[in-house]
Amino acid sequence: LALARQVLPGPRWRSWDVVGLLFCVGAAAFGVLDSALHQVPITSDDARTMVGPLQFFLLYRTAAAAFPKVRLRVMAMRCLLLASVPVSVLAALQQVGPPRFFDLAVSLTGTGVFDTPGYDPVKRATSVFPIWHALAGYLLVVMLLGVSLVLVRDRSVLSLPLLLIVLGLAVVALVYSLTATVVVGLIVGLVALGLLVGRVRLVLASLVSAGLVILLAFGPLVAERVAAQSTPTPATTTTGRSPVLCSCSDTL
Numbered sequence: 001l002a003l004a005r006q007v008l009p010g011p012r013w014r015s016w017d018v019v020g021l022l023f024c025v026g027a028a029a030f031g032v033l034d035s036a037l038h039q040v041p042i043t044s045d046d047a048r049t050m051v052g053p054l055q056f057f058l059l060y061r062t063a064a065a066a067f068p069k070v071r072l073r074v075m076a077m078r079c080l081l082l083a084s085v086p087v088s089v090l091a092a093l094q095q096v097g098p099p100r101f102f103d104l105a106v107s108l109t110g111t112g113v114f115d116t117p118g119y120d121p122v123k124r125a126t127s128v129f130p131i132w133h134a135l136a137g138y139l140l141v142v143m144l145l146g147v148s149l150v151l152v153r154d155r156s157v158l159s160l161p162l163l164l165i166v167l168g169l170a171v172v173a174l175v176y177s178l179t180a181t182v183v184v185g186l187i188v189g190l191v192a193l194g195l196l197v198g199r200v201r202l203v204l205a206s207l208v209s210a211g212l213v214i215l216l217a218f219g220p221l222v223a224e225r226v227a228a229q230s231t232p233t234p235a236t237t238t239t240g241r242s243p244v245l246c247s248c249s250d251t252l
Helices: 001-009 015-038 044-050 053-065 071-096 099-109 132-151 158-178 180-197 200-230
Strands: none
Touching: 001 044, 001 132, 015 053, 015 099, 044 053, 071 099, 071 132, 071 158, 132 158, 132 180, 158 180, 158 200
């Protein structure tokens, strides 16, 4: 961080940056505390989990230092949005396209998630990521950015038609990931954006409309996922896993 500040002087630390750093410190501290309370050693997997938030904080600070000017930030946002298009397209083709697209997505990451014992029988999109949770988390960032640009009527990054295409593809890919927790986070984030820019009524109306369209277009798939989630599956073994990790519940 010190080197980045010397080479690429970006914005000064603000209260938000301090909160982010404290969150990273807290994640590690709670891991150490949990290990001490359970009287178990911290494994390498535990350590990766505990320092996980730090990588995203460092990425954020690096981006803040690397893009100090508006022109550079506009370029970065444009690249982020456009780069999501092939990711979303592959996710859709992985679900509804010929089998070779499913094989392509698996070969890109070498993921074995589809061969895991107790795997959800409802096929879920992963695209260029090893698991659907990662795809959904990536799309969450893309959609929040795209919607924020629409709400503030900023057309310097992408034109409105292009923004809508990017968002539409992202919505389809997110639905095919069938990750409920990210959908809830997206709804909360969009409502928060609406409150910040004073357009919450538009956001709520758009959410209702989009929800109806999604239910009409993907209703059977969503219902199948809900039914599968409600059906007990054989538990997988946790042998060799530390209680530090086992104490955390898996996300949907």
